[in-house]
Amino acid sequence: MYVHSQRTAVPAARLAGGLESFVALPQANRHPHFFVTLPGAHGSRLVGCVGLAQYGQETELGYWIGRQHWGRGYATEAARAVLSLARSLGHRRVIATPFADNAGSARVLAKSGFRATGEVRKIRSPARSEPMAAMVHAVDLAAPLDCDGPKDGGFASMRRAA
Numbered sequence: 001m002y003v004h005s006q007r008t009a010v011p012a013a014r015l016a017g018g019l020e021s022f023v024a025l026p027q028a029n030r031h032p033h034f035f036v037t038l039p040g041a042h043g044s045r046l047v048g049c050v051g052l053a054q055y056g057q058e059t060e061l062g063y064w065i066g067r068q069h070w071g072r073g074y075a076t077e078a079a080r081a082v083l084s085l086a087r088s089l090g091h092r093r094v095i096a097t098p099f100a101d102n103a104g105s106a107r108v109l110a111k112s113g114f115r116a117t118g119e120v121r122k123i124r125s126p127a128r129s130e131p132m133a134a135m136v137h138a139v140d141l142a143a144p145l146d147c148d149g150p151k152d153g154g155f156a157s158m159r160r161a162a
Helices: 019-024 074-088 103-111 156-161
Strands: 003-005 008-010 033-038 045-055 058-065 093-096 115-123 132-140
Touching (some): 058 074
Antiparallel strands (some): 093 132
16 A cells, blocks of 8 residues: 555655655645554654545545554554544545555455445556556545534433423
8 A cells, every 4th residue: 555645656665765755745734644653662663654645536545554564453543543533624535545456455444444436546656667456445434423413412302401
């Protein structure tokens, strides 16, 4: 998977060398990005990164986890945390586009609530010699509960009584 910013991909294999570029990316109010780290007695270790980016009219989730940290749930935890934040930022739908040959990312997305849409896009990546097929996945996020809205948690009767 890749970390996207305005449709510029940072390949996983070159993230360590391009870490300065990732750090230099501007933070956008509705499309933030984060490092995934592990705290330790001698400081934190970089595990990967995760974030949201604008792709046309869509919001896209991107992430990268270092190979030595695969299979430990870090990608799923990071994706879920960013989706929770995306919901609070007002996003109602988020997409992700793992390469068709990346079954691990498809599993992470499924565990995070994404479903394959059936749409296939050709995605360019500096780590691959030619554009590759990527499967579009999407998750619809519920609107935040608003105590003045129709799903007010049962407070309507109390307001009428007052």
